[in-house]
Amino acid sequence: VGGLGGVGYVGYSFYKDKFGSAPDYSGSGSGSVEVEIPKGAYGYDIGNILKKQGVVKSVDAFVSAQNENPKGKSIQAGVYLLHSEMSASEAVKMMVDPKSQNLLVIPEGSRNAAVYEKIDAKLNLKKGTTKGIAKSKASDLGLPDWASKNKDIKDPLEGFLYPAAYSVTKETKPEAILEKMVSRANEEYEKVDLVGAAKKHNLDGPWQVITAASLVQAEGKTHDDFRKMAEVIYNRLKPTNTETNQYLQFDSSFNYLNNQSKINIGLAEIRKNKDPYNTYTQRGLTPGPIGNPGNEALAAALNPTKDGWIYFVATDGQHKTEFAKTYDEFLKLKDKFDAID
Structure with a gap:
């Protein structure tokens, strides 16, 4: 944008010296105009699109305003909600504001x-x-x-x-x-080594890494929880795990299969459900992801803590998760959760 925008500005300077200021509207315009700027569009291209859709009066006025605005060169491809017959400077000002994008x-x-x-x-x-x-x-x-x-x-x-x-x-x-x-x-x-992560954590390929990341995202209350949550998953999946015997026992998976978001779920309700996504009655990971994990949850699935975490409880019922390494420690955390009014 900077390079070609600069070329456009030279053209505008010549235009201005010979003919005066480029035609321009005044004010912030009116109505609503949806404008799509494609990838690879430069200053002059953007001005052309805006002129054709009645947003600005001339391409040269837009290119000038873009160069005069300190953020003008940051205009990205995307869809913008602008106004009809805006001054070029107002159009640029609006386009560099993320709120204008649809x-x-x-x-x-x-x-x-x-x-x-x-x-x-x-x-x-x-x-x-x-x-x-x-x-x-x-x-x-x-x-x-x-x-x-x-x-x-x-x-x-x-x-x-x-x-x-x-x-x-x-x-x-x-x-x-x-x-x-x-x-x-x-x-x-x-961007990440999903194959390597799968081998490292004894998973059946990239698909299960994404599945683990989705569980981390769903169960972690804060970003600080994510790496610990990933360790809980991997520790529970281990064949040597005699604490939960390869059962993840995650409420999030049961909530997913029922398209709900409950905090308190009755054990009788859970235990009678034999769906493959019910990690209380089925060993191992869910067949597939239970949501769309973000980068931090994915990073945690690739690089969990190594502290021995195997239990966790949302002790305040909503925002705070505490972790434990033994069943006795888990029971103490559970008592804190049960004491919530």
Whole structure:
């Protein structure tokens, strides 16, 4: 943007010297205009797009304003909500403000069910539209070769709708957004050694590393918990574990299969459920991820603590998790949880 923007500015200076100031609107404009700036667009390109859509009066005025604004060269590709007939300086000011972008924000740990609902709402689609498209087109959205084909997996895209902010327009199709999310997940996962992590922690390939990371994300209350939570998972999976005998016993997995978020779940309810995602009745990891982990949860799954943690309790019921190395220590933590009014 800086290079070509500078060239554009030279052109503007010549224009100004010969003809006077470039045509420009005054004020902040009116109404709402959705503008998409593609990747690789430079100052003059951006000005052209804005002029064609009635946002600014001339390309030269925009290029000048972009160069005069200290943040002008930081304008990125994306979708912006601007106004009609804005002064060039106001347009630039608005575009360097993140709030002007029309973004779909997916929080870390979001389950796919919630992501599908967000997409439907953002695009004003009938509820269930995106979920249906995801189900019918999952194999066409760019999943990596190592993605599991396990028949017990609830949603093959779970763990691949990467938590981030995505630009959308009114014309964006759900499958296009899903494809972007899967592509972003692939990019992030390629940055780390998933194969090496799987071998190191005796997992069956990258798929299980992502699954472990999703459990870390779901059970960890704070980022400080993540590495300890990852160690709990790996310690419980060990064949030598005689404390829980390879049962993870995570409420988050039971909540996932029931699409709920309960803190107190009756043991009778849990024990009668034999679903593969119920880690109280099924040994080992869930068949697939139970959400979309962020970078920190993934990093924790790759590099857990090595302190001997095997138990944990959310002692305040919501925000605080405490860890224990023995069953007796666990019982003391459980007493703290049971004492909550």
